[in-house]
Amino acid sequence: MIDRRLFLHMNWWLLGLTAMLFCFGALNLYSASTLRAEDGLILDVYFNRQMIWGGISLAAMLGFMLVDYRHFKSAGPVFYGLAVFLLVCVAVFGKTISGSTRWLDLGLFNFQPTELAKIAVLVVGARMVSGVPERLGLWNLCKIVAMGFVPAALIAKQPDLGSALSIMLILAGIILYKGLTSTLFRVLAVLIPGVLPFGWFFLYDYQKQRILTFLDPNSDPLGAGYHVIQSQIAIGSGGFWGKGFMQGSQSQLRFLPEKHTDFAFAVFGEEWGLVGSVVLLSLFSAFLYQMYAVALEAKDEFGSCLAVGVFFYFFWQILINMGMTLGIMPVVGIPLPFISYGGSASVVNFCMIGMVLNVGMRRFVFKKN
């Protein structure tokens, strides 16, 4: 199963970019998790934890690389079933942390089935899409959406709108990539924007508040608008060259909330300025480009769809998170890959990359056979 030649075909670019992004994230976290106290600097626990999670993530990534991705195709539905089962368990026995029920207490560690669901939906989605010879018609579309909707609804109920949204968005990405029949595309192009506003009535109050705040952050500068305003102050005051590593007053003096998680990019933007931010943005762009390249070269459609799914998995997160910190998207609790602190998110990120590397390095396997 493991062929040393496989490594010759590995997408070293993608691996290298991932490593660089991880380093950027670690560096930023070091700054963001520092507390400035009267008697000097105290390093918070986040940095060390993230390093440990990095190690775990690396192992997980290797795992996802080594198993031939074609096995995912058959294993996908099993994982999907498991994920849905666990999500139901969470709904019934879950552990509540800060208002949301997302965790299963497995004794040794808290497990978040949401992360498993993301991978499972992606794999099953890729499998379903790749089995269709033509562009997607209404029936196939409905099947795929329904497949994603079940776990997404369970996750949204927790409530974790961010994750539910990413699951649906991954599928949307894969679907768009595959293409819809022209009639269906046109109907949906009219229907979706028409129906979307009614989604307002299904939102929680805090979610409505976020959207209103996005439209006018200054309506409540110390409440709901505080994050957005402080984030823009942080980034804007960074200027062209930035305030320098660990010199950002917005983050170091704690004006910036959630600076090591959702708003980590604001810390980066403040300390590294336009120069650093554009470099980071370029890395992300190159990173996404490599996934595009893998999708293009994959030997089978399932592999392509996997890579495309992962592409969208990252694309949406970057778009939503950076858009939020830059004040051009509403506040949604979605982290920025590699930059935001988060253990299970890191593991999932690396697993996803492992899958893409897996697809990439096996692109010649069929020829050999």
Next chain:
Amino acid sequence: MGALDSPQRPAILCGPTLLLVLIVLLFSTFSIRLWYLQVYRYDFFAGRSQDNRTRQTTMFSPRGIIWDRNGVLLAENVPAYALALVREECPDIPRTLDQIALWTGLPRADLQKAFDLGKKRVKHFDEQVIVPNISFDLVATVEVHHQEWPGLVIVVRPKRYYAHGTELAHILGYVARANEAELHNDPTLQLGDDVGKQGLEVVLEQRLRGDKGLEEFEVDALGRVLASRVVSPPVAGEDFSLSVSLPLQQAAINALDNRAGAIVVMDADSGEILAQVSLPSYDPNEFVVGISQANWDALQDNELHPLQNRPVQSAYPPGSVFKLLIAGLALEKGLVSPTTSVYCTGKYTLGQREFRCWKRGGHGKVDLLKSLRESCDVYYYAAGERLGVDAIHDYALQCGFGEKTGLELPHERSGNIPSSAWKLKRFGERWQKGETLNFSIGQGHTLTTPLQIARFVGALVNDGHLLRPTLLRTTTPEIVGSLPMSAQTRKLILDAMVATVEEDQGTARLIRRPGVRVGGKTGTAQVVKLMEQYEKKKTHEIPYRFRDHAWLASFAEKDGRHYVVVVMIEHGGHGGADAGPVAGAVYDAIFNGQPGL
């Protein structure tokens, strides 16, 4: 070739191109946005960032201290504890206010009002005083529960304290919380500041207050101070020494013995007020901590008006005291000489009307000295009729009546000196000759403040200088005019005043003090035209509000210093019998006590 290169390439955007387009869009959108925030609007955001990290705090300047003329503390600053709220740190403000209501027993609605008022003026990270002046017990309670109520803080601020509050209430006045209008008019005031509301505290406000300082802090988002520097140091307010002597003030209060009235003790040569009593009084400290509605209502409803500062804010008919002025004018005009005499039969006839002398049987032959000594009305009816209302009016104005003396106290009244023009304007009627007779004995529309009387008597003894009286220690009197009397006229009047005290027929004989040259003039001013049924009655048998005002205007001279003592007892009965002993007691305090003059 990739497996996805399906035979029919989609016309609508999908497939690998979609991914490339998305990458380009992502990169360009965010680059532009980054450039907008970090370059185009850099100045704005850099400023906001700087504002975030620096905070400015007011450094309080101590309000000026006020002493009496011998250095006894009258108004000082003591620390007071206030309960304040930092909104930013308080997770549940309504619940916290509930708790404060529970602790203090104050109505919840009042706390809400205080909170709402301050919300507009105090920044969310600053201490907003909710309950000023809390007890020490409450301070301890709050400190114990400090951890459970984040955002609740005890602040220590200086509070004004008047050690002899009630005795000097009308002089010192008081400070109290600045109200909405004061905050609006004076931008240097902050919510929770005290400002002078009455007395010297309000008149000297700008000098007493000093200048606040400014301190700048570098803080983190939790408001923890990382560094600080003083931008401008606070400047303490000016201290003041009053001319008033506390022991003399206390003696004068005791002499008045809880009757409503006024006493002015003045140094005739410097214009310094040595004591100034107005009874009844009130406790200014109640206003500093916020007077309760019940106590405020009690002050307002009190028929004797404790808040009224009688020596300057109340004007009364001067009664016979006014005869000093008429005598002066008659002498100056040459109408009378010391030897001219009038025969008093107990009544004076003008047309069909009879004007009676207070002494029914008449004084017989009355010359100037006797007219003042025994306060003969008929003598002054005759003089007044010949002088005429407008001449008396003009002369009274030159003697400092009908205008404010300019003492450093608010709401001073100018009193009233009638004239024919005034009558016409005020009532649309012509002046009647009979009114001139009443005017001549200080009745009718004539109104003077006790302080005006004191200044007039002071001018008689200090070589004719009308001074601006002052409550502040001074060595250089401020002369605002001169008495329109020759030295000879003044001497004649002063001699008559001394005779009033020293001779046994004198109406002011009760203030005679051995070894001191004392002169005086009594006055018994009718409030209403006495009704027949009360005519023969003793003072205490007449209802309070119909009783006469008792006046005594006097001076004393010892060791080259001249003192003026004016006593006015509202509805106090007779000048000599009732006001006399009070003035006598004041002289005892001056000459035999320890007044520290």
